[in-house]
Amino acid sequence: MEATKRAALCAVCALSPRKYKCPACESPYCSVECYKVHKGSSNCIPKPNTAAATSTGSPLDRRHDKDESAALRALLDNPHLRSLLTEVDGAQDKATAMRLAMQEPLFVEFADRCLSVVAPAEGERED
Template identity: 45%
Template sequence: MQLCGVCSEQVPKYRCPVCRTRYCSLGCYKNHRGTDACQPLKETALPAPVPCQSASPSAANEPWTVDDLLDENEHSDKVPLERLQQLGESEALKGLLRNPHLRQLLASVDTAEDKAQAMKTAMQEPLFVEFADQCLKVVEPSEKEADEEDDGI
């Protein structure tokens, strides 16, 4: 279990935007920012983010990692990199993403303050459900699809 980088007592929930140190509370953040330990990371320390053609300019300024999104208890749901790459190669997903309404739905979920509520709302749209189902087919193929994939069918 990872502990707060400032107090070493609690599980961290946040990450410093300057140096990426993980912390658990506003108090720890204020203590951390008041020290010399909070220094920007060197550019060579982070891998260069791969720009997305449809990404907004502000999104490109803040690279993120899977660890930023997941806490330690959620790592069991982590998707292997190979499967994520297969999402980008899926012709069915590329076809769905040509739909401007779906792109708008995805952008609204991405920019929402309350992502859980935004997802709940988006899942009321049949187009979004179709997109989510197609993503799951790539990431978690059914046993039949996995067997066909293994057999080269």
């Protein structure tokens, strides 16, 4: 039972529940402060397949990334979308600002494009 509790805690401070994973080594941490400590330590050893997965891939994967990047750039050229993004970024209540922005079809399209880059739909990419 005690080992299970420790496993659910931040690997840096061991006080708070883990919320995030280091993108390089997948070590769990709880906050930006703990992440900075972790990244500055010698404990962050990137997993070999993590670096390879981001720098290589099939030509089909790279073509998909270029297509999505071009589509995102085209969307970001839209002044209305840029205005919406600025409003969300500057809002005091980000959750409400996001809910309002998601009422705009242009913003939804942008969000969908972003999600398709970071988390492709099943079957969209073959890994």
